[in-house]
Amino acid sequence: MKYAKLLSSLITSVSIAMSPVAFASDPPPLSAVSAAASMSYFFVGGQYVGESGKQVMQGAMYVEVLRPKTVSQPYPLVLFHGAAQTGTNWLGTPDGRPGWAQYFLERGYVVYMVDQPARGRSAWHPELDGKLRNFSAPALEKLFTATRELGTWPQAKAHSQWPGSGRMGDPVFDAFYATQVEFLASNAETQKLVQEAGAALLDRIGPAILLTHSQAGAFGWLIADARPSLVKGIIAVEPLGPPFRDAVLGDAKARPWGPTDIKITYDPPVTSPDEIALMQQEKPDAAGLSPCWLQKQPARKLANLTKTPVLIVAAEASYHAVYDHCTAAYLKQAGVPAEFLRLEDVGVKGNGHMVMLEKNNLDVARVLLEWAAKSIK
Numbered sequence: 001m002k003y004a005k006l007l008s009s010l011i012t013s014v015s016i017a018m019s020p021v022a023f024a025s026d027p028p029p030l031s032a033v034s035a036a037a038s039m040s041y042f043f044v045g046g047q048y049v050g051e052s053g054k055q056v057m058q059g060a061m062y063v064e065v066l067r068p069k070t071v072s073q074p075y076p077l078v079l080f081h082g083a084a085q086t087g088t089n090w091l092g093t094p095d096g097r098p099g100w101a102q103y104f105l106e107r108g109y110v111v112y113m114v115d116q117p118a119r120g121r122s123a124w125h126p127e128l129d130g131k132l133r134n135f136s137a138p139a140l141e142k143l144f145t146a147t148r149e150l151g152t153w154p155q156a157k158a159h160s161q162w163p164g165s166g167r168m169g170d171p172v173f174d175a176f177y178a179t180q181v182e183f184l185a186s187n188a189e190t191q192k193l194v195q196e197a198g199a200a201l202l203d204r205i206g207p208a209i210l211l212t213h214s215q216a217g218a219f220g221w222l223i224a225d226a227r228p229s230l231v232k233g234i235i236a237v238e239p240l241g242p243p244f245r246d247a248v249l250g251d252a253k254a255r256p257w258g259p260t261d262i263k264i265t266y267d268p269p270v271t272s273p274d275e276i277a278l279m280q281q282e283k284p285d286a287a288g289l290s291p292c293w294l295q296k297q298p299a300r301k302l303a304n305l306t307k308t309p310v311l312i313v314a315a316e317a318s319y320h321a322v323y324d325h326c327t328a329a330y331l332k333q334a335g336v337p338a339e340f341l342r343l344e345d346v347g348v349k350g351n352g353h354m355v356m357l358e359k360n361n362l363d364v365a366r367v368l369l370e371w372a373a374k375s376i377k
Contacts, residue, residue, distance in 0.1 A: 035102045036066040044204055045117065045197030049128060058128050061197035062087070062121040064113045066101055072108030075209050075232050075376070078201065079113045080194070082214025084135045084180045086120035087113035089213070093357045094175035095163040100356050103365045112205065116216075117193035118184050130189045132182040137168050140180070144354050145173055147317060153248050154288035159317035160350035161358035176357065183215075187240070187254075188261040191218050195262070198223035202230040209376060211235045211368070214353065217327070218260045221305060225264050228304040233376035235368050236312045238353055242326035244278060247290040248319045258330055259302075266334075267303035276300065285325060292326035294333055301335035309375045310338040313368070315351035339375070343367065 046060030064087055079100070081089045090101040090113050104111050118124040124132070142150040145166030148159040164172035184190045198219060202208060207230050212220040217239020224231040243258040245251065256273035257264050270276060281291035310331060314324035321342070328340035343351055348363050355364045 035068070035105045037069040038065075038067045040065045043122075045193075045200040056125055056128070057123070058125055059117045059193050059196060060122060061117045061194070061201070062115040063201060066105055066111045066113070068105040068108055068110065070108060071110055073110075075207055076110035076112055076205065077104055078198075078205075078208045078210050079111065080198075080210065080212045080216035080219050081114070081116070082216050083183050085213075086115045086179065086181060088179055089356055093163065093361060094179070095172045097163075098362070100361065100365045103362050104369070107369060112201070112208070114197075114201070116183070116190065117197050118190075120181060124184075129184065131185045133185040134182045135180055137173075137177050140177060141167055141173070143319065144352055145176070147319075147352050151317075151319065153319050153322050155317050155321040156319070157317070158344075158350055159352045161317075161360050162352060162354075163357075163359050176354075187215070187218070190215070191222055191260060191262045194219045195222040195226055199226040202227045206230065207232050209233045209235065209372060211237070212239060213237045213356065215240050217241065218255075220310075221259045221264060221302070222262070224308050225302070225304045228308065231308055233309040233372060234311070235372065236310065236327075237355060237364075237368075238314060238318055238320040238324060239312060239327055241320075242290065242292065242323040243330045244293040247323040247326075258334070259327060265303045266300040268300055270300065288322065290323040290326060292323075292329050294330055299333045299335075302331065305331070306335040306337070308336065310336055311368070311371045311375070312338060312340050313355075313364075314340070314342050315353065315355050315364075316342065316344040316349050317351060318353040320353060339371070341367070341371070 041062065041064045043060045043062055046057045048055040049058045050056055079090050081087060090099050092099040101111050101113065115122045118129045145162045147156040151159065164170045166173055209232055210220045210223060217236045220234040220236055224234060243255055246254050255261050258276065277296040278293055279296050280293050284291045312324055312328045314321050325340055328338050331338040343364065346367055348360060348367060351358055351364065355361060
């Protein structure tokens with residue numbers, strides 16, 4: 001009898017500890033796939049490493065391809081997700097609405113979506129690739145979904161576009177957090193892998209427009225550096241930044257090459273990032289913004305990006321609103337034809353960092369394509 005009571009108590013305790021998460025009752029429809037004339041996938045990049053007889057392929061990148069019923073755009077869009085995300089970011093929203101992939105397909109773009117090397121459907125080898133990290137649910141509540149209540153930067157209170165409360169236990173948040181995966185802890189290692197695989201992708205598909213988000217911002221600059229003739233334009237949505245030093249979430253030195261953690265081509269040439277002479281603004285451009293780190297004059301140019309149209313987009317309520325202007329200013333100083341856009345300035349208000357998932361996600365997508373139609377030839 002004692003054993004039965006103990007077992008019953010143990011089962012009850014485990015049931016409470018393992019209680020199911022309240023996911024949304026219906027999964028998001030695969031509207032992007034139904035809008036496509038065809039869907040396929042392939043892998044690019046990677047190389048065999050290891051001793052003879054035990055080789056494995058490291059660095060290959062999964063690429064999913066959606067083709068519209070009628071291709072009306074001259075260049076495809078290649079979508080690079082950010083930290084802890086995968087290519088599912090683009091297929092739909094956690095509350096079941098159409099995602100950016102469907103929107104782009106309906107406007108005649110071929111769409112390529114990747115899972116970064118060592119992420120998602122791209123193999124991670126524990127004995128070869130670096131350490132992994134992840135984001136806790138409370139961290140994402142603060143940074144992405146419940147910033148009106150939890151955000152500590154001045155713009156956070158304007159956040160109104162997340163669908164739901166943005167807190168654990170809300171079905172939309174739970175569906176979103178379930179998509180989060182481990183990712184390489186080292187930005188430098190990540191950037192090296194993606195630059196190599198991204199260059200291999202463009203070698204295979206030809207000229208394209210790169211659309212990057214968050215951590216992937218550095219990928220756009222690096223892939224264009226490696227294949228300047230094949231990158232027809234870059235749309236950088238809240239890209240990794242600002243140059244040289246963290247902001248909002250810390251004040252540590254970061255991105256020693258300016259917009260990247262690994263070497264990028266400067267003119268005059270630079271063999272060490274210590275050769276880049278820097279200065280910080282004496283005061284920020286406006287209240288609530290970070291002062292920017294820029295080059296001392298005469299500024300070196302980012303030699304392989306001087307003919308690449310770039311759009312950098314910041315959302316009204318995101319922590320990136322504090323510093324994305326610094327990334328744009330640095331690129332422009334380095335000779336890159338970069339434009340900076342705050343979404344609220346074109347009437348798209350209330351967004352946080354995960355703009356492709358928020359209630360007005362298609363309004364944001366419209367703004368991006370309007371710029372592409374005007375600026376990319």
